[in-house]
Amino acid sequence: xxxxxxxxxxxxxxxxxxxxxxxxxxxxxxxxxxxxxxxPLRAGADLRGRIVAVHPETPDAATLLIQPGxxxxxxxxxxxxxxxxxxxxxRQWRAYSVTSAPGRRxxxxxxxxxxxxxxxxxxxxxxxxxxxxxxxxxxxRGDFVLPERVPSRVLFLTAGSGITPVAGMLRSGAxxxxxxxxxxxxxxxxDVVFGxxxxxxxxxxAIRLIERHTEVEGLLDVAELDTLVPDHLERETWxxxxxxxxxxxxxHWSARGHAARLHTERFRPTVITAGDxxxxxxxxxxxxxxxxGGTPLLDAGENAGVLMPSGCRMGICFGCVLPLRQGAVRxxxxxxxxxxxxxxxxxxxxCVSAAAGPCELEI
Amino acid sequence: xTVMQKKAENPIAHLTAEDIETLxxxxxxxxxxxxxxxxxxxxxxxxxxxxxxxxxEISSRVVLLFSLFPPAWxxxxxxxxxxxxxxxxxxxxxxxxxxxxxxxxxKIHSTSWEWDHVAPADxxxxxxxxxxxxxxxxxxxxxxxxxxxxxxxxxxxxxxxxLGQPVYNFLNACFFEYGIAAYDLDLxxxxxxxxxxxxxxxxxxxxVGRKIxxxxxxxxxxxxxxxxxxxxxxxxxxxxxxxxxxxWSHSVIMCGHFPExxxxxxxxxxxxxxxxxxxxRQMLGSANISGSRLMHIMTGNLSFQIxxxxxxxxxxNRYQEIAPExxxxxxxxxxxxxxxxxxxQVFSAWKKVFRLALPNRRQPTAPATPxxxxxxxxxxxxxxx
Numbered sequence: 001x002x003x004x005x006x007x008x009x010x011x012x013x014x015x016x017x018x019x020x021x022x023x024x025x026x027x028x029x030x031x032x033x034x035x036x037x038x039x040p041l042r043a044g045a046d047l048r049g050r051i052v053a054v055h056p057e058t059p060d061a062a063t064l065l066i067q068p069g070x071x072x073x074x075x076x077x078x079x080x081x082x083x084x085x086x087x088x089x090x091r092q093w094r095a096y097s098v099t100s101a102p103g104r105r106x107x108x109x110x111x112x113x114x115x116x117x118x119x120x121x122x123x124x125x126x127x128x129x130x131x132x133x134x135x136x137x138x139x140x141r142g143d144f145v146l147p148e149r150v151p152s153r154v155l156f157l158t159a160g161s162g163i164t165p166v167a168g169m170l171r172s173g174a175x176x177x178x179x180x181x182x183x184x185x186x187x188x189x190x191d192v193v194f195g196x197x198x199x200x201x202x203x204x205x206a207i208r209l210i211e212r213h214t215e216v217e218g219l220l221d222v223a224e225l226d227t228l229v230p231d232h233l234e235r236e237t238w239x240x241x242x243x244x245x246x247x248x249x250x251x252h253w254s255a256r257g258h259a260a261r262l263h264t265e266r267f268r269p270t271v272i273t274a275g276d277x278x279x280x281x282x283x284x285x286x287x288x289x290x291x292x293g294g295t296p297l298l299d300a301g302e303n304a305g306v307l308m309p310s311g312c313r314m315g316i317c318f319g320c321v322l323p324l325r326q327g328a329v330r331x332x333x334x335x336x337x338x339x340x341x342x343x344x345x346x347x348x349x350x351c352v353s354a355a356a357g358p359c360e361l362e363i
Numbered sequence: 364x365t366v367m368q369k370k371a372e373n374p375i376a377h378l379t380a381e382d383i384e385t386l387x388x389x390x391x392x393x394x395x396x397x398x399x400x401x402x403x404x405x406x407x408x409x410x411x412x413x414x415x416x417x418x419x420e421i422s423s424r425v426v427l428l429f430s431l432f433p434p435a436w437x438x439x440x441x442x443x444x445x446x447x448x449x450x451x452x453x454x455x456x457x458x459x460x461x462x463x464x465x466x467x468x469x470k471i472h473s474t475s476w477e478w479d480h481v482a483p484a485d486x487x488x489x490x491x492x493x494x495x496x497x498x499x500x501x502x503x504x505x506x507x508x509x510x511x512x513x514x515x516x517x518x519x520x521x522x523x524x525x526l527g528q529p530v531y532n533f534l535n536a537c538f539f540e541y542g543i544a545a546y547d548l549d550l551x552x553x554x555x556x557x558x559x560x561x562x563x564x565x566x567x568x569x570x571v572g573r574k575i576x577x578x579x580x581x582x583x584x585x586x587x588x589x590x591x592x593x594x595x596x597x598x599x600x601x602x603x604x605x606x607x608x609x610x611w612s613h614s615v616i617m618c619g620h621f622p623e624x625x626x627x628x629x630x631x632x633x634x635x636x637x638x639x640x641x642x643x644r645q646m647l648g649s650a651n652i653s654g655s656r657l658m659h660i661m662t663g664n665l666s667f668q669i670x671x672x673x674x675x676x677x678x679x680n681r682y683q684e685i686a687p688e689x690x691x692x693x694x695x696x697x698x699x700x701x702x703x704x705x706x707x708q709v710f711s712a713w714k715k716v717f718r719l720a721l722p723n724r725r726q727p728t729a730p731a732t733p734x735x736x737x738x739x740x741x742x743x744x745x746x747x748x
Contacts, residue, residue: 025585027577028477033470034421037414089406091467314641316675317492318461318473334395345467347474 043070051133061114062126075140077168084136087124094121097165101172114161144265151236159185159241185212222252233258240265274328278355282306291355298350315352327359387639405678420446430596443604452663457679482544490547500627500648514719516627521722528720539609619668621712624701645672651702
């Protein structure tokens, strides 16, 4: 029943027609919804990965070996990957540095996760996830990477799980010809993620390793670098760790006029703090209004002239659901907070949700 | 102030405004508890149902490629009927209610789901979730009461056209999905009042047209063609599966609001309605179906219509769990929990369709047979402190 198309690209056109035919066969769902049942990692599927193994690293960190789907485009050492994992039935997205060296596309990648206190996702990944689990993935992203011409002198300034993007760089072999110093902070020696591997590199002379065990020696003062690594300002520096360390490093490097040599990675660029009421931005309508903590987002939007979808206005029909791009909202029925960062894919019922801090709705 | 003053026997006359609000708070507490405990088990349940449904559908359709052979026809048609019922009832209806939105899975979400039905999901969501669930059983506001073609309550005015309603109801049952699509479009009113020229209506009509075309292409052209020599047999099998699905869902849905014992409400009764009063209206305006676990799944847990109407957005697998608590509340507050087996409730609903095809008798009589198996029990002295 399909007409023959002589040019151009008959094969592609034929495949497209075949796919359209398959869509007609599987309507109202898509052929991929059926294929996902048997081959969730196939080429062309939404990017996912399968947990192949979980290796404990320290008492509260573990490395996950993940086989990405065929659509995975690879990564550059230092980049992160966003992982969507179902915790208590709810999909949660978090970013983790890829810690494996770039390999062939079909090879598994690793991420190393440190459980943070009360961390919903990190604790799940470190303590509960089992091999065989399918997780959602995004392509690797981030510009915390080595330049194409690798500098001859390098300093890594890391703390806690901040070692993870650096581990990817060290393992890639790209730094083989460089003079590398690593200053790493962790509470104690056993808490050093990849401790044995780093000490091994230091023994072989591949890097100079300065471990700082903060429980005994106290937090590192960036000014101490003057004595620890006297030439640190002449080195290209990559820093990753808690915000306090990064802020101090940025101040230190700028104060001495070498800000361009410092590259930082902040894992939590936006911290969502819940309050009572806040400014609501309706992104596509380019409208921003201040809304009280008791005003439904639906009313706030309508009062500002935004064409809001609406329904029963009592929380039962789900006709008003919109994506919450980022921010925090409170359910007016039970006070429950929902927070979102870009990419989390959180949707909220605007008729029973009020702003709990600044938030952005996609409409 | 409350809802049914006009009835000869007001079923909530014994409740004070305060009682009703306390009852509302108790129901809120049940809801909060379920929400706080939603988790992995529930997510695994819906994913299991969806994957089972898809596997059943695809294998039934494969079997039907050989529908020339009678055993293949029978097995394939039975499997496809069950798959279509699961898809509409336990999956489609409930996903479109937002029962699974909390999982944040974009593939199982009320805003992205489309179902195996000629009514487009967004139109159905509007007429069902927004109108029916909000105005449940309010005469003149909830068009689910007789779908605008039938008289299913004494308070609805009689018209000679209602004489034919047993026939309309049977036809509606056979082609239920088209009935729902027409109903979501408000087709009858639009044709009568010239609203069919309204551009918004025409857009909606085109959307229904596209949906019907896709459904037809799949069931009545593509799969029959793929069946080669079994063309006509597969076509008949698909028609039969759609018919069985339509008859089944129509029966289940009739049992939700039409059986004897279910109350209806006047338009004026919901002015300034409180949360507690809204709950009471849902309690008295719905009826359950008793049966086995399989039967509950096949009805999409609409056999717990009362629980569903109280909490339309709770995951369907939880209705059965909270039903004993909800029923205990009915008992404590002296309200009637209408329930019965499927045959009994279907019979009761059909009886009403026949009875109300005729004008009201001068003095409306109470139903002759008690339909609630709890009716024999002495009514309790009501309401806790």
